[in-house]
Amino acid sequence: MAKTYDTGNIFARILRGEIPCKKVYESDHALAFHDINPQTPTHVLVIPKGPYVDWDHFSAEASEAEIAGLIRAAGEVARLVGAAEPGYRVLSNCGEAAHQEVPHLHLHIFAGRDLGRMIGKGE
Template identity: 55%
Template sequence: MAFDYDDQNIFARILRGEIPNDTVAENDHALAFRDITPQAPSHVLVIPKGKYISFEDFSANASADEIAAFMRLCAEVIATEGLGQANGGNGFRAITNAGSDGVQEVPHFHLHIMGGRVMGPMLSRRG
């Protein structure tokens, strides 16, 4: 499936160095930085350096090296932020949004890693 990528989205501009960010970690294929409007004491975004719009796009089209590097960077962020239960943390939430129903605000795949407090229910229940 082909996706049209917008080279002017804010994350593309961050990757080009046009917009500053508070980098937490980085590798050859991914960048992790603090969210500018954090929803938890620790709120880090992890983005691939490739031009992927959503989780669906990334999962279907990224190379094995890109996927592995992205996931390893997520694990590094979880460890360095002290969120992982393996490191004595109390856990975290990892969220990605896709498309209009998922309320995706930036058309570049990104994973929110949030923790440092009880996150509450994932979704509100409706009758």
């Protein structure tokens, strides 16, 4: 099923320069900036510059350069913010059931405290 990208979403507006962000990193294919409502001492969002709704959309339609650019950006951002050691978590919510709030693919990089186990056991 083809995904419809909403060009009015907040990340699209940030990419167009309509809304400011506290930039951490930028490349041809990705932009990273501090989350305005951080959940950990270090909380950075990494987004592709292309119009992709979520991970499913991105993995199906992005070019090899875009995919490599986003993955490399995530690693570079972790190093830039000092999260590579002792460690960090990368999270991407995909779709409504996963509580994705902005319909533009984004990776959360969390660090700065013990993050505990990934998720609890299922029912």
